[in-house]
Amino acid sequence: MDHAPIWERWLRGVALILVVLFFMFPIFWILVMSVQTNETILRSPPSMAFEPTLQNYQALITGKLETQAGSLDIAFMQNLWNSVLLSVCSVALALVLGVPAAYAFARHKFRGSEDIAFTLLSFRFAPPLLVLLPLTLYFQDIGLADTYVGLIWVYQLICLPLILWIVRGYFEDISPDIEHAYRIAGHSWLSTFRRIALPLAGPGIAAAGLLAFIFAWNNFIFALVLASADKQPVTVGALAFVTASGIQYGQIAAAVVLSIAPTLALALYAQRYLVEGLSLGAVKG
């Protein structure tokens, strides 16, 4: 029970409201913008009185952007699909590669294992632009430039180290003797990994996967340089709204709403795992 005096509880409430306002206001403002036309958005002074319209969403979904200068084709839905495809495939590949690797790094100390693990982490240190220039040249040579496979490969620079290092911590938290106890009862190494280690590290793997997904989804620079229009994700695709006849604020807002929707939904759905996962110590030996 809370025994704090009444004024303290009030103060705490006010502080909470301020924090929530601070973080939620931009999202709220974007939502409001997405149902306005460019004219009402750019009114000065801004006003909350407007007639909501769905024409921004309509334009995005149909792919026809009507401006004073005429009609313009935009590939937003294609971009959204690209984002989904790239992020899901990258995370899936990173999980397939990273979880067994994390287990190996956690359980088997071999000569140079720390060095390899650290090298993988160091991918996150290097500025992406530094990697991109040589990578573009190589990709053009071997025909991977402007392909999904090439992008998913490059996205491993984002996803793999993240998953490897987070999941490794979870595996290290599981007492090896829990696995030993299972193995000595007549189970193989592989079934112990599948039946004991994986489920126990489950929340951690989910949290790491989710984080990797968000990082992959938000990535901008790799796709900007390595992909052409039809392979670009929403982050890059949003540039298309900066048109010759002005910046389409309404469409940008609607695009932002549509593009944060999947990650938001995922985060809400997996909130339990995220909290459980990121607070560690879920497994006690």
Add this chain to the structure above:
Amino acid sequence: MSDPILELSALNKFYNPGSRHQVHAVRDLNLAVEPGEIIALLGSSGCGKTSTLRIIAGFEEASRGAVRLKGREIHKLAPAKRNVAMAFEGYSLYPPLTVRDNIALALKSRRAAREEVEKRVAEIAHLLEIEDILNRYPSSISGGQQQRASLGRALIRDADIHLLDEPMGQLEPQLRALLRGRIKHFIKERGLTAILVTHDQTEANALADRIAVMEDGELQQFDAPDQLRERPANLFTGAFIGEPPMNLFTAQARAEGGALSFSLAEGVTLSYAEDAFSPELRALLNQQSAVTLGIRPHAVRIAQNGAENDVPEGARAEVYANQWLGDQSHVAARFAGGSIVSVEHDRTRYAKGDVIGVEIGVDDLHIFDANSGVAISHGGVVA
């Protein structure tokens, strides 16, 4: 004797081999366990006992040497293929399963019939007094309960050998005494073979048929509990086994006019009739420049105290502590430049500063080589 069920031959374990931090955890260990025996590996922490157990289980690789179980060489097999059961010191219960399912896990994965599993779990739960927590999860029960669940998970199996790593470390003293008896009965009744690792002598004595005393990776002695107490093979075992520990003094033996006397420090002399010692022993002692005498505290008799003059010079000791433990007294006194402890069964009234006479019978004398620590004799007969 029948063929041993488990044989360790020339077993060696190095951790971090080749590096600067190399540890030689197990040194040339040879051990044979008979079917139906309970063996205790006893030693202080870091003596290699748990390493030995984990090599048998297959969680550590033997650096050199062989492990044979029922005639099969198992040291290269995966743990799953060894048919060994183990109770872990850290319990290691599987968190998402109830205590019941944890205990039944091995039986279930062998596809045992449901009624049989239930019957055996109930039996084990009754034995270990955990019937009331069978449906709880490991995170919601106490350390002692987890330990018993983990013990149950090992004992329920029909393995060739049961390895128990500190199986009762977390239990309360009353429960520990009760379970010791029950577990021993359970193991004996079913003809199981078990190796337990412990640093608790009482536990080793109560449970084991034979005890392997280890120190610094080396087997010191492997013998029945009473033999360890009465005929320690060396100074280490002598000093390690027994509570309170053996009193030790360096002495020179001298034969003179039908008497054999030991000169201790500060002019203290213990004299015995020469024929109390066997001729071989006398010959042996003649060659020794110095020996270490060991006397169990239970064997130190205190001659009736009184005035200083009543006590023969040379066997005088000055009391500096007298502890009543509820069922026995430990009297500690300054003697021969060191300290001697005597255990008395009644409450004694010796106070600090009292002078007492110390009497040590020939039968209670353990003599060790002062340099190598190897036992020379026990009770006047060559070891």
